[in-house]
Amino acid sequence: MLRPFLKLFLLKAGAGIAFVLCLALNLAVSLTLQVHAQTQVLSSGPAGQVVKTPQVKATLFALAPDGIGPGKTLWLGLELVHQAHWHTYWRNPGDSGLPTELQWKLPTGMAAGPIVWPAPRRIPIGSLANYGYEDTTLLVTPIQIGPSFKPQNNESTIQIDLRANWLVCKQECIPQEGDFSLKLPVQGATSMARDAFEKALQLQAQALPGQHQARIAADGRTLKLSLSQLPPELQKGDWTVFPQTANVVKNSAAPIIQSMAPDASNKASAGTEVIVQISAERMDSPSQMTWLLVQGKADAPTGRQWTLTTPVQGQWQEFSEPVAPSNINFSALPNKSGAASTPAPFATWALAMLGAMLGGLLLNLMPCVFPVLAIKLLNITQHASHPREMKLSAWAFSAGVLISFLVLGALMLGLREAGSQLGWGFQLQSPWVVGALALLFAALGLNLSGLFEFRSFVPSNLAGLQWANPITNSLWSGVFAVVIASPCTAPFMGASLGLAIGLPAWQALPVFLAMGFGMALPFMAITLSTGWVKLLPRPGAWMQTFRQFMAFPMYATVVWLVWVLGQQVGLDGAIGFLACLLSLTLLIWALSLHGPGARAITVLALLVGALSIWQWGPTWALVETPPLNQSSASTSSSSSASSTSANQKVVWEEWSADKVAAARKEGRPVFVDFTAAWCVTCQFNKKSTFSDAGLLAEFASRNVLLLRADWTRYDPRITAALNELGRNGLPVYAWYAPDQPASLLSELITVKEIQSYLSQLKSPPIKQ
Numbered sequence: 001m002l003r004p005f006l007k008l009f010l011l012k013a014g015a016g017i018a019f020v021l022c023l024a025l026n027l028a029v030s031l032t033l034q035v036h037a038q039t040q041v042l043s044s045g046p047a048g049q050v051v052k053t054p055q056v057k058a059t060l061f062a063l064a065p066d067g068i069g070p071g072k073t074l075w076l077g078l079e080l081v082h083q084a085h086w087h088t089y090w091r092n093p094g095d096s097g098l099p100t101e102l103q104w105k106l107p108t109g110m111a112a113g114p115i116v117w118p119a120p121r122r123i124p125i126g127s128l129a130n131y132g133y134e135d136t137t138l139l140v141t142p143i144q145i146g147p148s149f150k151p152q153n154n155e156s157t158i159q160i161d162l163r164a165n166w167l168v169c170k171q172e173c174i175p176q177e178g179d180f181s182l183k184l185p186v187q188g189a190t191s192m193a194r195d196a197f198e199k200a201l202q203l204q205a206q207a208l209p210g211q212h213q214a215r216i217a218a219d220g221r222t223l224k225l226s227l228s229q230l231p232p233e234l235q236k237g238d239w240t241v242f243p244q245t246a247n248v249v250k251n252s253a254a255p256i257i258q259s260m261a262p263d264a265s266n267k268a269s270a271g272t273e274v275i276v277q278i279s280a281e282r283m284d285s286p287s288q289m290t291w292l293l294v295q296g297k298a299d300a301p302t303g304r305q306w307t308l309t310t311p312v313q314g315q316w317q318e319f320s321e322p323v324a325p326s327n328i329n330f331s332a333l334p335n336k337s338g339a340a341s342t343p344a345p346f347a348t349w350a351l352a353m354l355g356a357m358l359g360g361l362l363l364n365l366m367p368c369v370f371p372v373l374a375i376k377l378l379n380i381t382q383h384a385s386h387p388r389e390m391k392l393s394a395w396a397f398s399a400g401v402l403i404s405f406l407v408l409g410a411l412m413l414g415l416r417e418a419g420s421q422l423g424w425g426f427q428l429q430s431p432w433v434v435g436a437l438a439l440l441f442a443a444l445g446l447n448l449s450g451l452f453e454f455r456s457f458v459p460s461n462l463a464g465l466q467w468a469n470p471i472t473n474s475l476w477s478g479v480f481a482v483v484i485a486s487p488c489t490a491p492f493m494g495a496s497l498g499l500a501i502g503l504p505a506w507q508a509l510p511v512f513l514a515m516g517f518g519m520a521l522p523f524m525a526i527t528l529s530t531g532w533v534k535l536l537p538r539p540g541a542w543m544q545t546f547r548q549f550m551a552f553p554m555y556a557t558v559v560w561l562v563w564v565l566g567q568q569v570g571l572d573g574a575i576g577f578l579a580c581l582l583s584l585t586l587l588i589w590a591l592s593l594h595g596p597g598a599r600a601i602t603v604l605a606l607l608v609g610a611l612s613i614w615q616w617g618p619t620w621a622l623v624e625t626p627p628l629n630q631s632s633a634s635t636s637s638s639s640s641a642s643s644t645s646a647n648q649k650v651v652w653e654e655w656s657a658d659k660v661a662a663a664r665k666e667g668r669p670v671f672v673d674f675t676a677a678w679c680v681t682c683q684f685n686k687k688s689t690f691s692d693a694g695l696l697a698e699f700a701s702r703n704v705l706l707l708r709a710d711w712t713r714y715d716p717r718i719t720a721a722l723n724e725l726g727r728n729g730l731p732v733y734a735w736y737a738p739d740q741p742a743s744l745l746s747e748l749i750t751v752k753e754i755q756s757y758l759s760q761l762k763s764p765p766i767k768q
Contacts, residue, residue, distance in 0.1 A: 047161065047181035049180060049181070053168075053176060055086045055168045055176075056080055056081065056082055056088070056166070056168050057081040058078060058080055058081075058166075058178055059078070059079045059081075060076065060077075060078055060162055060181075060182055061076070061077045061078075061138075061192040061193040062074065062075065062077075062160065062182055062190050062192050063190065063193070063197045064184065064189060064190040064191075065189050066189065067187055067188055067189060068158065068184060068185075068190075069149070069186070070109070070146065070147045070149050071145065071146075071147065072145050073142055073145065074110070075140055075141075075197055075201075076104075076112075076140070076141045076143055076162075076182075077141070077193065077200065078138070078162070078164055078180070079137070080133065080136070080138075080139070080166065081136045082133070082137075082168070087123055087130075087133060087168070087169060087170075088100055088133055088137075088166045088167065088168050088169075089131065089133075090117060090133070091115070091117050091244065092131055092244055092245070093131060093246070094122075094128070094130035094246075094251045095125070095130060095251050097130050098165075098167040100139060100165065100167075101165045102141060102164050103162065103163040103164070104141070104143075104160070104162055106143065106161075107152065107158050108148070108150075109147075109149030109150065110143050110145055110146070110149060112141055113141060113143070113144060114141075115139050116139070116140040116141070116142070116200060116201065116204045118133065118137050118138070118200060118303065119203065119292070119294045119304070120132055120294075121133070122242075123299075124252065129251040130169075130251070131251070138193070140197060140201065155186075157183045157184060157185055158186060159181060159182070159183050159184075160182045160183075161179070161181050162179070162180040162181070163178075163179055164177060204305075205306060205307040206231075206305070206306050206307070207307060208227070208229075208306040210228035210229040211228050212225070212227050213226050213311060213313060214310040214313065215312075215313040215314050216314030216315060216316060218314075219319070220278065220315070220317025220319055221317075221319060222275055222277055222278060223275075223278055223312070224273055225241065225255075225275075226271060227273070227274065227308075230271075230272055231306055233304055234293060237296075238295075239294060239295050240254075240293075240297065241257075241274050241276065241292070241294075242292040242294060242298075243291060244290040244291060245284070245286055245291075247282065248278065248282050248283075248286065248289065250276075250277040250280075253277040256275040257272065257274050258275075259272055280319055282316070286312060287312055288310060289309070289310055290307065291307065291308050291310065292305055292306070292307050293305065293306040293307075349507055349511075353510060353511055353514040354514075356511045356512070356515040356518065357515065357518035358518060359515060360405075360514065360517065360518025362518075390527060392471055393474040394524055394526070394527040395524065396475045397475070397477055397481075398523060398524050400474065400475040400476060400477060400478020400479045400481070400482070401481060401516045403475075403478075403479070403516075404481075404516065405512045405515050405519075406509060406513055406516065409508065409512030434564050434565045435561075435580075437561055438557075438558050438565065438577070438581070439584055440480075441555075441557045442554070442558045442585070443588065445551040445552075445555045445558065446585065448548060448551035449548055451589065452592040478520070482516070558581075562574060562577065563677065564677045567677035567712050586608065587602075589605075590604070590605035652673070652707070652708045654710075655707040655708055655710075655718070655721075657721060659705070660672065660736065663705045663736075664736055664738070668704075669702065669705070669736060669737055670704070670705045670734075670735075671704050671706050671707070671733070671734070671735055672709060672735075673686075673690070673708045673731075673733060674709045674731060674732040674733070675708060675709070675710060675711065675730060676712045677710075677712040679730040681747060681748070685749050689754070695751045695754060699758075704758070709721065711730060725744060726744075731747050733746075733749050735754075735757050737760065
């Protein structure tokens with residue numbers, strides 16, 4: 001009974017930090033940013049034919065080849081030209097999104113018909129899938145001109161007005177709307193984008209003849225669509241099925257298409273069956289459903305489409321979603337919840353501790369630790385003229401490092417025991433922790449810059465105690481150093497961490513302590529002899545200058561953390577955080593004021609802070625559950641080879657265990673980069689080693705499948721894959737040679753190291 005509560009408590013413990021620190025927001029910024037979160041009204045001036053945004057260019061076209069008159073049809077079309085990687089949605093948007101809506105204002109006697117929807121494509125979004133349009137699409141609407149139509153005042157032109165609403169998405173989504181207007185001549189032909197209209201009308205969905213039916217399986221998890229016949233265009237080649245009825249099927253699951261053998265008594269009964277998975281989050285239980293058959297693949301339709309409506313037979317049922325399939329045996333992982341851990345032999349345990357200590361020592365040379373070097377240097381220079389205090393500061397800093405490693409290790413072991421598959425550095429997988437750290441480092445930077453002093457924010461007796469005993473400051477410096485530096489792993493640390501998570505607590509915790517001891521060792525070592533202090537200048541004004549200079553590494557850390565946050569929560573979440581950061585700065589400035597008006601300004605800052613919480617609190621509440629990683633596999637040799645173009649351009653694909661298994665089955669070498677936005681070492685390697693043109697060319701020439709497993713947000717599949725490799729922190733680089741077990745490369749990977757593995761390939765694999 002205690003495990004669920006323990007897990008919930010540990011996961012939520014830091015959630016309130018961001019709200020406490022975000023106590024104020026500049027009112028003007030809040031109101032301005034609120035507009036960004038709402039629909040963008042793009043037609044503030046007179047309506048015209050074109051509305052253009054950074055994401056979409058929308059143009060209203062018309063086609064009336066025989067003029068405009070009673071009994072005729074006028075064709076109107078809204079063309080949407082999307083920027084690269086942006087998309088809008090089909091009539092059934094899938095798991096998220098909104099269909100484009102067109103609201104016409106027409107002359108009397110005209111009536112708008114339904115939109116002629118082009119064939120959509122499936123757009124995977126993590127473990128979900130949407131249906132929509134990329135590149136260029138034309139949404140055609142037929143306008144029927146009734147017998148009562150007559151131009152007003154016998155004018156020679158008519159005016160067509162349109163209010164269009166669309167949702168355009170990439171990683172973030174932006175609702176937009178625009179007003180359009182056209183004046184068309186009544187007499188004579190109107191021909192705009194004629195080829196596009198003719199193509200759209202030629203490819204509009206045709207009714208599929210025949211008797212078709214859909215039946216729910218006995219377990220309620222699948223639906224069998226039986227098609228009595230197919231159009232000739234679909235009898236050869238690829239085709240797929242899209243549900244036009246929304247909120248019923250599992251959109252991310254590809255339908256299974258199979259031919260039915262003819263019945264012995266009726267050879268004309270041959271047909272096709274399509275097995276479609278039903279979503280566990282189904283919102284409707286329709287008695288009939290409408291389907292769309294599309295020629296081509298789901299992500300690359302040719303445009304030809306057929307529609308049909310079937311009655312639904314069987315009983316709709318409630319069920320829970322099964323665990324996503326994977327070729328990783330979770331039950332074999334060493335840290336299975338509830339299983340007793342087996343103690344390691346003494347020699348193995350001793351080697352793990354030695355590796356942990358060496359790894360912690362080398363961690364001081366990793367890029368992750370660069371930001372906290374400023375804190376360490378500041379501690380040294382502040383006590384350079386007092387050797388005894390410098391030693392106490394060093395040991396207090398070391399104590400903070402040891403305590404932090406111990407607490408983080410115990411927290412990770414406790415969460416894993418409660419059932420969570422977490423890894424080293426898990427604290428920066430939470431946007432709340434990243435945001436709280438960024439606010440904290442911003443406050444430290446403002447303090448070092450001289451904007452305020454911490455002692456002015458606490459009672460005088462507590463302030464005197466703290467500054468009379470600066471050991472507390474050094475202790476917290478050690479804590480901050482570990483929190484910001486621990487997400488990366490140095491050489492020797494990876495194997496020790498992988499072993500530690502499978503050990504009982506009495507053996508695992510000393511391994512974490514050994515890491516902390518290794519990290520703190522250089523800082524303790526320099527206090528053994530104080531002769532080097534004589535090389536420093538005498539105390540004076542330079543120390544204040546140095547203190548202010550040390551604020552800039554703090555600001556650089558904030559920039560990095562905001563970038564990490566943007567990778568986790570998107571643009572709107574990052575903007576909301578920046579507003580909170582501005583709010584915090586306003587509050588700090590208000591609290592540092594003195595005089596008659598200081599209290600009034602502080603109250604105003606607190607009120608503005610309340611607006612900040614009201615404005616951005618719901619936004620942050622929505623990002624606590626991370627998106628799941630896409631688990632779809634690469635299913636064909638052609639798709640595997642598509643990552644290597646004719647000019648040997650290398651494309652990194654999203655990792656999945658199925659892709660690794662499929663490539664290894666084909667005999668293709670695989671290189672996997674386990675990375676995260678918060679891992680500075682990962683980003684350093686990406687900008688250096690993985691940007692080498694010669695290395696990328698060799699990857700391409702040997703047809704290596706390059707996969708990236710992004711652990712920026714918590715993903716149990718990536719955690720399980722790391723566990724299977726015996727690792728529990730980043731970076732990790734895995735090399736899969738054909739018919740060989742996985743090899744792990746070093747954390748600070750080099751071009752020569754990778755090329756040494758590539759050179760061992762017997763011959764470049766044949767591209768399929």
